[in-house]
Amino acid sequence: MKARAPDREAFTRATHALVAAATAFDVPALEAALQVALLMGPAVEVFEGVLAPALVAMGHQWATGISGVGEEHLATQAIFTAARELVRLVQPGPHSPRLLLACVDGETHEVPIYGVALHAARRGWSATLLGARTPPPALEAALHHMAPAAVGLSVTVSVQDVDPEALFARYGAACGRTPWIVGGASAERYREAIEAAGGRVGLAGEDLSEFLSRARPRAR
Secondary structure (H helix, E strand, C coil): CCCCCCCHHHHHHHHHHHHHHHHCCCHHHHHHHHHHHHCCCCHHHHHHHHHHHHHHHHHHHHHCCCCCHHHHHHHHHHHHHHHHHHHHHCCCCCCCCEEEEEECCCCCCCHHHHHHHHHHHHCCCEEEEEECCCCHHHHHHHHHHHCCCEEEEECCCCCCCCCHHHHHHHHHHHHCCCCEEEECCCCHHHHHHHHHCCCEECCCHHHHHHHHHHHCCCCC
């Protein structure tokens, strides 16, 4: 049976409800809107169709002065809590390959790695998220203790206060033989440095699918 297409108009209404509640500092309405959104369909569709657009809208309102930092923080915390719960609920079994996800050093935008975690779960991968501003030594320590099958990094804004080639070379050294991929709005800008360090640039879901397929450990 063919899966039913997501109701985009319903997703748009749910996004508007989240933004309106956060803008009004109406916490009960915000929680109610999140509860409705989480029941609207599969995790990936809810995240990409409601939660992520709501965060983008709140960021735009803050940047243009429509709302303040308080409203933006309220929405961010509530939506991230919901996104974490989605990721937790869709994790496959304990014997699934593990994908370690993090934002590069200085990167504060965590939204993309939640989407990647949800897409990976669809393909039978568990995901562990290290979050924002993960420097190479922290990534290396996590790799040492967790031994994931692959690593995903996110870079959405320009790398600041460090040479990009040196930064990605350090990530390459931290990953060693573990396959790693970099996505996000600024990934293409650093393609040469990433590939020179042994990484791969992934700009779409198809790129991620191919990467995970290649990185998946072979059954013994």
